[in-house]
Amino acid sequence: MTSATARVRSAALAAGVVGALALTACGGSGGDDASSSAPSASTAPSGNAASPPVTGASAGIQGSWIAGAGGKIVALVVSGKQAGIFQTGGTMCNGTAGAENGAQVFHLNCSGGAKDRTTGRVDSVDGTTLKVTWSGKVGQETYTKAEGGKLPSGLPTVPAR
Known part of the structure; x- marks a missing residue:
């Protein structure tokens, strides 16, 4: 495969990811998340009064x-x-x-029973970088x-087959 073909495939892959991001960002009622009628871990009753409730994610993430x-x-x-992960190759997680x-x-459930990214803890976040374990x-x-729906620079390209 030529490098031009690899670049075209990389661009198509990137366009697919951007499309998934745009669809995900447009989903929902558009209103305040606190008024959503969908149940979430943060609204579920807790059987243990010592456990603090889960609240919304910080603006930074x-x-x-x-x-x-x-x-x-x-x-x-x-x-x-709400959070979701989309990985090229088909793995999708939401939670x-x-x-x-x-x-x-993050508490996520993944397609196909994948367990690689079901529970994550934010180590650090700034305006451009988020580190999750x-x-x-x-x-x-x-x-x-x-x-703005654009992929950041420096992403890996899809290897030529």
Whole structure:
């Protein structure tokens, strides 16, 4: 395969990820997340009064984040208390993002029973970089903020086959 063909495939892959991000960002009622009637971990009754409730994710982790892992693109999208991961190759996860015991955490359920990114804890976040440690074999993963539906620079390209 020529490098031009690899670039075309990389561009098509990137366009697919951007499309998924745009669809995810447009979903929902458009209203305040607190008024949503959909149940979430943060609204579920707690049987243990000592456990603090999960609250909404901080403004710092809101938005679309992209990482490269093993030649694949991983998109993490956070909107209010909702979070989703989309990985090239088909893995999709969805669930919640919020504060728990003083930390920002993700609790996700993934397609096909994947367990690599089901529980994650935010290690650090700034305007452009988000570091999350996942309880699965992925470990720590570093994401770059995707602004305005555009992919950040420096992502891995799809290897030629």
